[in-house]
Amino acid sequence: MxxxxxxxxxxxxxxxxxxxxVNVSISLKSLNSRFFETTCKLPSITSHLETDIIxxxxxxxxRGHIYLTLHIKNTALLKSLAKANLVTIKSYLDAIExxxxxxxxxxxxxxxxxxxxxxxxxxxxxxxxKAFDKQIMxxxxxxxEQLKKTRxxxxxxxxxxxxxxxxxxxxxxxxxxxxxxxxxxQKKEExxxxxxxxxxxxxxxxxxDLRKSHLLITLDKLDxxxxxxxxxxxxxxxxxxxESQKDEAGKKIDFTLQEMAREINTITAKCSNxxxxxxxxxxxxxxxxxREQSQNIV
Numbered sequence: 305m306x307x308x309x310x311x312x313x314x315x316x317x318x319x320x321x322x323x324x325x326v327n328v329s330i331s332l333k334s335l336n337s338r339f340f341e342t343t344c345k346l347p348s349i350t351s352h353l354e355t356d357i358i359x360x361x362x363x364x365x366x367r368g369h370i371y372l373t374l375h376i377k378n379t380a381l382l383k384s385l386a387k388a389n390l391v392t393i394k395s396y397l398d399a400i401e402x403x404x405x406x407x408x409x410x411x412x413x414x415x416x417x418x419x420x421x422x423x424x425x426x427x428x429x430x431x432x433x434k435a436f437d438k439q440i441m442x443x444x445x446x447x448x449e450q451l452k453k454t455r456x457x458x459x460x461x462x463x464x465x466x467x468x469x470x471x472x473x474x475x476x477x478x479x480x481x482x483x484x485x486x487x488x489x490q491k492k493e494e495x496x497x498x499x500x501x502x503x504x505x506x507x508x509x510x511x512x513d514l515r516k517s518h519l520l521i522t523l524d525k526l527d528x529x530x531x532x533x534x535x536x537x538x539x540x541x542x543x544x545x546x547e548s549q550k551d552e553a554g555k556k557i558d559f560t561l562q563e564m565a566r567e568i569n570t571i572t573a574k575c576s577n578x579x580x581x582x583x584x585x586x587x588x589x590x591x592x593x594x595r596e597q598s599q600n601i602v
Contacts, residue, residue, distance in 0.1 A: 307602040308458035309368035313450035319439040327377040332447040337369040345373045364448045469590045476583045528571045535567040554601030
């Protein structure tokens with residue numbers, strides 16, 4: 305199914321770590337990007353999950369810039385008990401004794417002095433358990449599915465718009481085809497008339513053949529039938545891509561639209577007929593509209 309690259313999903317829930325309940329909020333946002341990119345904002349206790357999260361996101365979402373943010377509200381529950389930093393405290397005491405000896409100072413260090421020393425205590429975040437990690441990964445997987453649904457909903461809207469543009473281009477190219485046939489018939493008659501005139505006025509065979517050859521080349525250059533056939537083929541391919549169940553249809557649609565733009569530019573360059581040029585401009589407008597939409601398709 306056709307999917308947009310933009311979407312959003314979020315969830316706030318309570319999970320358990322070491323017997324304590326922790327409030328967790330995870331949000332997932334997807335924006336346009338030529339490739340797959342991620343920006344993950346995780347607290348340190350879950351930073352080891354980043355690689356696994358990115359792998360899951362890439363496997364499921366394929367393309368787009370994915371922003372994942374994880375907040376743990378009551379982080380105090382994730383802290384271990386305070387521990388005395390004995391190495392640091394000993395270095396302070398040794399330094400104080402050295403000062404007393406060198407400067408002949410008196411005085412004793414008490415517990416209040418030690419408590420106020422910088423970095424005398426350290427509080428480490430406890431490591432997450434496998435059960436906690438699984439709960440986080442399950443929430444991320446759930447949000448990915450929610451995000452995919454929002455992307456698919458927007459993808460349907462994009463599909464409808466592009467179908468309208470294909471319908472408009474189909475009408476215009478059919479009109480160009482009919483006008484081209486009439487124009488070619490008219491030009492053929494004009495050239496045949498000129499050729500007859502040349503044959504009656506120029507008895508010299510070489511000069512006559514040269515001018516006739518030039519007229520026939522001019523007629524061939526005006527023929528846009530090949531471009532019209534290729535353009536119609538691209539339109540058919542576009543319709544098939546919109547119905548395709550394969551991933552990354554967006555890039556294929558964009559490349560097809562580029563080829564369509566080349567064909568319509570060639571038609572405009574080869575044919576100076578006002579009606580055909582007007583129809584070709586209308587098609588160019590529809591191609592640009594479709595390309596804008598295709599930039600947001602996975």
